[in-house]
Amino acid sequence: MYVPIKTAMSPITILALDTSTEFCSVTLYRTYSDTDMPKIVARHLDTGPISSTHILPAVREVLKFSGITLATCQAIAFGCGPGSFTGLRTACGVAQGLAFGANLPVLAINTLMTCAELVRSQEESAKRVLVALDARMDEVYWADFEWDDTIRDWRIVAGPSLNGVQEVPVPDLPFVLAGNAAVAFGERLSAVTYAKNLRIDAMPNSQATAILAARAFTRGEAIHAEKAMPHYVRNKVAQTTAERESTKERG
Template identity: 55%
Template sequence: MTQTVLLALDTSTEFCSAALVSASVDSAGQPTAEPRVWVRHEQTGAVSSTRLLPAIRELFDEAGLALADCNAIAFGSGPGSFTGLRTATGVAQGLAFGLNLPVVPLGTLLVCAESARLRDPSATRVLAALDARMDEIYWADYAWDDAQHEWRTVQTASLDAPQRLVLPDVPFTLAGNAAAAFGARLPAVAAARSVDGEALPHAVPLAYAALRAFHAGRTVPADQAAPEYIRDKVAQTTAERAAEKAAKAAQAAQTATQAAGHTPDGAPRQAPHGEAKQ
């Protein structure tokens, strides 16, 4: 048995979620007894960055532990809110650098699957689907492997219109908030054996999944921790906006020039053969 202390962070949604777990685990990273868990899960909207560090301090004070007692730091790597993902990544990196600890990045859709299984042990095939805004969903398909005590990825995290989600050919649980967001437009709602709209990104299921990942060696150095955006192009950079504006201005100038009877280089347009000059 090994005693493991792990800090888990998720700010991929409008919630600021942090959990500290102390667990005796076997060689597979499975708790041998009920872990001790301290958690803060608060709806903070867009200001998770101001609440996350105070929440972490509160957890360690409540547990009577110090940051130096940590063995690893896990974070929800996405998909999710761009700003939120950067917040969790940055805090996990900063703490891990300072303590020389490994980092455990875990996808938020897998965390939804873990949440569904914790809430219902029979949820061993989970289609996780989250509202991605812009009339799209983030989704992935997972199957629990009893022999390996781990999730197997059937379909990696994807971004699609609701009707394009691919349904498993076996009974499954639909996890996440996409059912509430899209209703009958999401075919999985009618096809699922059960719908768990409460199985959402949360630091506690993240911590449980991260314990297994940590003991399996699925960690990265702090400088390699990175968000998983999936939708990586929803806004232009300042340079891209300036370039687009300049291109539009140039096109408008060219159109105006041609309309005034000049070629694009400013020279008068030659009258076609047979056309009288004005």
């Protein structure tokens, strides 16, 4: 584990990556203290399934715009999942490659928590956030988060998990529902009916990844690049030919 060493004026500079959805998202985040407003340079591109061809050019762009080199960073963060199988491997692989090359540690950040962070960045009163993302195959990636004023960070109530649409539990306290599952499934997702607010725009991105990573870095949670791993909650991404044929026969 890497233990951060900071002086009063030493900045935290983090390069954050997320390709867990159809977006290629890269952010350079820099702050001098916990009370400073961070300086953020971000690129968020709708690239579909080809993020791998856009992510390194986006990294070069944010570094050049910021006028710093990769070696100036203290760590590289990436959205580790849940999310697109290929997208998670892309972000992890690029983060590892850059980290090895620059001798930097890595921070693996929960992509569902970034959605909760985006909600709270615009609604400070949001204390409980249920995140639900369309996982295809009539399933949902979900997690339940509660903001803890004592530690000034999120506490995981449940998740991250993968369940059928009608199996996602509803929190027992007033909550905001974040993510695109509300659009994909409507009231088949019970939380749509009971949420006090819907934030379908709160989706994983690198800016929220960077903010969460900065907190994790100050807690000494950075790891060596070789230990970085995507977090898959679905081991199976498609049916076999036999299973598809069996389904047709039953239909």
